Every structure is written in structure tokens, then in C-alpha cells.
Amino acid sequence: xxxxxxxxxxxxxxxxxxxxxxxxxxxxxxxxxxxxxxxxxxxxxxxxxxxxxxxxxxxxxxxxxxxxxxxxxxxxxxxxxxxxxxxxxxxxxxxxxxxxxxxxxxxxxxxxxxxxxxxxxxxxxxxxxxxxxxxxxxxxxxxxxxxxxxxxxxxxxxxxxxxxxxxxxxxxxxxxxxxxxxxxxxxxxxxxxxxxxxxxxxxxxxxxxxxxxxxxxxxxxxxxxxxxxxxxxxxxxxxxxxxxxxxxxxxxxxxxxxxxxxxxxxxxxxxxxxxxxxxxxxxxxxxxxxxxxxxxxxxxxxxxxxxxxxxxxxxxxxxxxxxxxxxxxxxxxxxxxxxxxxxxxxxxxxxxxxxxxxxxxxxxxxxxxx
Amino acid sequence: xxxxxxxxxxxxxxxxxxxxxxxxxxxxxxxxxxxxxxxxxxxxxxxxxxxxxxxxxxxxxxxxxxxxxxxxxxxxxxxxxxxxxxxxxxxxxxxxxxxxxxxxxxxxxxxxxxxxxxxxxxxxxxxxxxxxxxxxxxxxxxxxxxxxxxxxxxxxxxxxxxxxxxxxxxxxxxxxxxxxxxxxxxxxxxxxxxxxxxxxxxxxxxxxxxxxxxxxxxxxxxxxxxxxxxxxxxxxxxxxxxxxxxxxxxxxxxxxxxxxxxxxxxxxxxxxxxxxxxxxxxxxxxxxxxxxxxxxxxxxxxxxxxxxxxxxxxxxxxxxxxxxxxxxxxxxxxxxxxxxxxxxxxxxxxxxxxxxxxxxxxxxxxxxxx
Numbered sequence: 260x261x262x263x264x265x266x267x268x269x270x271x272x273x274x275x276x277x278x279x280x281x282x283x284x285x286x287x288x289x290x291x292x293x294x295x296x297x298x299x300x301x302x303x304x305x306x307x308x309x310x311x312x313x314x315x316x317x318x319x320x321x322x323x324x325x326x327x328x329x330x331x332x333x334x335x336x337x338x339x340x341x342x343x344x345x346x347x348x349x350x351x352x353x354x355x356x357x358x359x360x361x362x363x364x365x366x367x368x369x370x371x372x373x374x375x376x377x378x379x380x381x382x383x384x385x386x387x388x389x390x391x392x393x394x395x396x397x398x399x400x401x402x403x404x405x406x407x408x409x410x411x412x413x414x415x416x417x418x419x420x421x422x423x424x425x426x427x428x429x430x431x432x433x434x435x436x437x438x439x440x441x442x443x444x445x446x447x448x449x450x451x452x453x454x455x456x457x458x459x460x461x462x463x464x465x466x467x468x469x470x471x472x473x474x475x476x477x478x479x480x481x482x483x484x485x486x487x488x489x490x491x492x493x494x495x496x497x498x499x500x501x502x503x504x505x506x507x508x509x510x511x512x513x514x515x516x517x518x519x520x521x522x523x524x525x526x527x528x529x530x531x532x533x534x535x536x537x538x539x540x541x542x543x544x545x546x547x548x549x550x551x552x553x554x555x556x557x558x559x560x561x562x563x564x565x566x567x568x569x570x571x572x573x574x575x576x577x578x579x580x581x582x583x584x585x586x587x588x589x590x591x592x593x594x595x596x597x598x599x600x601x602x603x604x605x606x607x608x609x610x611x612x613x614x615x616x617x618x619x620x621x622x623x624x625x626x627x628x629x
Numbered sequence: 630x631x632x633x634x635x636x637x638x639x640x641x642x643x644x645x646x647x648x649x650x651x652x653x654x655x656x657x658x659x660x661x662x663x664x665x666x667x668x669x670x671x672x673x674x675x676x677x678x679x680x681x682x683x684x685x686x687x688x689x690x691x692x693x694x695x696x697x698x699x700x701x702x703x704x705x706x707x708x709x710x711x712x713x714x715x716x717x718x719x720x721x722x723x724x725x726x727x728x729x730x731x732x733x734x735x736x737x738x739x740x741x742x743x744x745x746x747x748x749x750x751x752x753x754x755x756x757x758x759x760x761x762x763x764x765x766x767x768x769x770x771x772x773x774x775x776x777x778x779x780x781x782x783x784x785x786x787x788x789x790x791x792x793x794x795x796x797x798x799x800x801x802x803x804x805x806x807x808x809x810x811x812x813x814x815x816x817x818x819x820x821x822x823x824x825x826x827x828x829x830x831x832x833x834x835x836x837x838x839x840x841x842x843x844x845x846x847x848x849x850x851x852x853x854x855x856x857x858x859x860x861x862x863x864x865x866x867x868x869x870x871x872x873x874x875x876x877x878x879x880x881x882x883x884x885x886x887x888x889x890x891x892x893x894x895x896x897x898x899x900x901x902x903x904x905x906x907x908x909x910x911x912x913x914x915x916x917x918x919x920x921x922x923x924x925x926x927x928x929x930x931x932x933x934x935x936x937x938x939x940x941x942x943x944x945x946x947x948x949x950x951x952x953x954x955x956x957x958x959x960x961x962x963x964x965x966x967x968x969x970x971x972x973x974x975x976x977x978x979x980x981x982x983x984x985x986x987x988x989x990x991x992x993x994x995x996x997x998x999x
Binding site: 603 | 664
């Protein structure tokens, strides 16, 4: 029925050297976060569906792969995102830990359906969250850690696209008052960059926001010109501060009304792209974590997805492998490994450096290129 | 209904510093295997149930957590073991790769039920497989890599318990002939070390095998005395060769009829234990991989389970964190990180080294213990 070796749609094996490349990317990101004081948490792959759904934000309940658990007589769900789990930890087991608390994570996430952009249903997610603050200083740190992590992972040509997720709400609550229904309609029209729709909704006042999208400096200048009432000044100043140390290091853009996937974020959001990699490679922003007492705690973080990077060949490394001829004293191989060599021992007299895909072979105690 | 923060039975969060300790253990094992030429593969978390069940050996179909997949209209199963997946890869996508091929892996595995010894249903499995050979040289390499990996991970007081999984079959096919039904009965009695049962089954000839269990040298001498027909000589010679370089490095024992979990293994098996850690921490042995053309390919490997090690406090590391006072020039922190320090930046004037659980604080450009 099912041919041996066939995997379900959206699932795949990573073979050498891609599996090594993926692991290396994850390590570089976690190591970078660790250097900035982020400590690892490892939430489980499955949780009670009801509990997980309550904390999901960008992922929806209908996106979940469900597990029948005869043990608990309940439905479990496989996590589609780790951020929600980190929020749960921050709000429960680590609720009494001093703030801000810096946490990092890495692991597979599972989705019911693939998207058009990403055929995978299992993805490797890695990221860091700063919980207890969502200030400009917090945003600067998170953006810096994300960029530094990507650079250490060998990602070049990075583009950082800023957005202001609560921009329309801020304007609607101040200089451009609207009722909630119209606010939602305007958000959708802005997301679609639909000028005609804005006109039909009598909301042409928002049109400059569409035109403000583009290279960071230009877009920011346009928003400053638009910001006559001063309702956006603090946000624009914040973006300028966050962007300042990144100029010349990454390409900066600003799409103030970009909304897809940022629905749950508060004042600040960003997407990451890289030259030669299709689609977004990561995103982040500020958000709120719900505590049991009803309190909402500010937080900010980023998530990276390693699979598009691996597929683009990032993280690959030259295979340096030293073939150890049959019968060589194991003490010699051990000494060579201590020098950092990967050794591949012949276990039969007929084995060869070629069969073992080795770059070098040991001859008279010396590594000789094949 | 379900209190927030409650996880399903057998699932748990790893918090700092245990999550870091677990990740460190996994890295050390994979890095050790990599130095010996083992390259990483990453099979998916879920497969078609039918395909996965066909390759499972020690894990059983009834142990699987199943996922309803509306997309494929089929039942998927979450992997309870990665070895079976590595076997699938070796038999399909890597079937034409030259042999032997060395592969390593690490990732979570999921079980329907916890066992009495292990309450967890999600475990971190890490290991290495050598495919294409199950010779004494292959067994020696696999055992050495496992021991070296544990040592590098900081595991002390290692005990290696050898077993001979096909011992009874070998004897039944030679000096102590039996029909298959009696062979199975004898195996079960030996597993239970049931001398009375062996007598009742007219199988007292096997009793010396029970008495041979114990410290390696003594047990081996007893088996050599028992091995009058010479049917076991090559196996006993093999064990002696594998054990030789490990003497004085780890505690060696031999339980020739130990069978639990070794049902699918061929001539060679071993279990690993560590001082201060309850239960087995890993196991390995020789087995056969089924190819699509009906061919069976020899293989040998080991798997380690990191959770009991983390629970026993192994992999923990002193927390060296340098608090960077509010307003410090980011270039100074970057320079200190380049020296290998973990820095924790104050993002508000009120933050403190104590709140951030820092061991050191930066004063006048120098790290001072708190």
C-alpha cells in the first residue's frame, strides 16, 4: 500500500550533510543567545489541547495535529509553536523568577497543514524571549541577538523589515478616531494595500501609511510627515533608536501596516529575510503574556526557522574526514582526533578512503589529501 | 477544568539549568560520534503508522502515540525510537551509499505509556549506528564511541553489561538441540533465572548460564568451562577482544541470558549504567536491517537516554554570568563576550546582579565576583 520509505506529506528525512548543517545553525543561534544571558528551556512536544490553544496566538486551533491519549482520556495537541509554551512557563513555573528573565529554546514544531510558501509540516524553531519588559532597550537587545545569531550562523545579506503592529489602533484611539468595526476593516484594507477600498470606507486619511512602506529612512521620514498629531512620535523615535546600530550591517526596511502573523503583537514587530533564501527566515516583536491572576506581562522575542536556511545551503561545511587504514593502532587515531580531526577507521582490509568519502588518508602518521 | 500549567502525565518542562544540561549532554555525544566519522541524520517525528510499525523491534505497535492526519486520511504514529528510522533510511534513501556507513542522531521520542522505571513519555534519545558490518571490529568501535561519549559528557562510574542475545538459539542449533517451542520456554526461564522451571522443562543443562552472570572475568571463565562443544568459542573470544581495551576504564559485567529489550538483537548486546543514576542509561548491540529486496543487512549501534543523566545532575555547570550595569557602552559588552563571558545587560537602572542571578559584575571594565 504505502511504499517503504515514503513519508507523510510535509515530513522529511534530513540526511548528511544537511542534518549536520541544521544542527550547526541551531547551535550557533542558541550559543549566541547564551552569550547574552538567555538560558534554555525545553517544553514538551505535546500538551493538553485546551491549554495549548488558550495560549496560541499566531497559530490557530485548527492548525493543530491532535493525538489521541488513552492514558489521560483527553486530546493532546502537538505544539505548532514554542513561544506559547515559553509564555506558559513564564506565567506558571517561573512566575516568581525575577524580571526580566531571558529564555531560549529550540525544537521541532508540527502543523496540521503545510502553507503554500512552506511545504513542511515539521519545522525546526529556535529563538529567544525576554520576559518582563518590552521597552526600546529590550527591543534593541532582541533585534541585536537575532542579527548576531544569524551572522554567526553564516547568514549573509540580512534584511530586517520593521512593522508597527498597533499603528492603526493607536491612530484610531487618537487623531483618527474610528469605531472598532471600521478599525478592523481599515487594517484589512491596509494589509492588502487597497487604496480604492480605503476611499470607499471613507478612510483615505490612512493612505499615506501604505505609501510609507519601503527603505527604512524614506519610510520613516514619510511617517514623521504623516504624524501631525504626534501620536506616533514615541514609536518612530523608538524605531530610529533600534535601527541606529544596525545601519550598514543589515538592510533595513519599514512596512508600517504589515499585519500577517503580527495580530498578537503590541507596539513592535519585525521580519527577517536573507539573500538567496526564499521567504521569511524569522520574525519577532513585543507581546503580552497572560498570567493566572489576569495580569498581562510585557515580553519581546524572536523566532528563527532553520529549514529555509538549510535548504538554501547555509550551514554546510567542507567535509574534512581522515581515513585511518585497517590495522592502525587505535592510540594513533585517538591522538589525531584530539588534534580536531574527524577520523574514519577502516574496519576491514578492503575498506577505502573513497568508499568512506574521506578528504584525507593517514600515511606514515601524516594526513595526506586524497 | 485543567489547571493552567498542568501537563499531561509523562510530559514535562525542562527549565534552566537542566535544559542547558540536557542540551550539553546531547552535544557531547554527537560531537564524540562526529569525531569518529558518524554523520547526522534527522528523521521526522511522525511517519505513517504502518511503515513505522514494520520496522520497530524493541518498541511495539501498542506503544505508539497516534495522530489523526486529515491531510493524508491515514493514521500517523509518533516515533517511539529513532533506530528504526535510521534503519529505514539505510534501507531506502541511503541503500546505495558505500558500506559501512556511520550515522548519528538525536531527538525526542514519544511513548503511549510510561514504564514503571521511567515515568516519562517523552525522552531525548541520542545515538550512533554503524551499518553494513556487525563484526568484532564494528562492535569494538561502537562500544568505544559510546563509552567515550559518556565520559566526555561527564558521566563517571560507568558499568558496561555485556549480553549474548542469540546464545540459547546458538546452543539449541548445536550441542543442546531443542525444538523452537522449547527454545522459547528456556529463554523465558533463563531470563527469570528460574532454576526450578529449567529442571521441570528438563533443561538443567542451561543452568550454568544463569550462574555465569556477574563480573566479566569470572562470568567469561564460567562460560568457557561450560562451552565444551566449542559452539560459543567465537562469541566468547569476541567479547574478550571487545572488553580488553576497556579494562580499568569501566566496570565490566556479563549477563549472558539477559534478554529484556534485546529480542531483536543478533550475537551481541550491551547495557550501560552509571554510578548515582537509577536504571539503564543506554544500550546497544548488533541487529539486522531489512531491505526491500528481502536482503538483511548487518548493523550495530547504541542509544543513550539523556533524561536519567540530567535528573541525576550530570551535565550541570557552574553559572558564570557577568552583570553589565545600565548604560554601559554595548561595544564593551561585545568585547567581553568575545572573551567567552556570558553577559547579562541591565535594561533598566533598577536591575541588579542579584536579580539576574549573576556570579560577577562589571566594575571599571573588570569582572568582579558578586
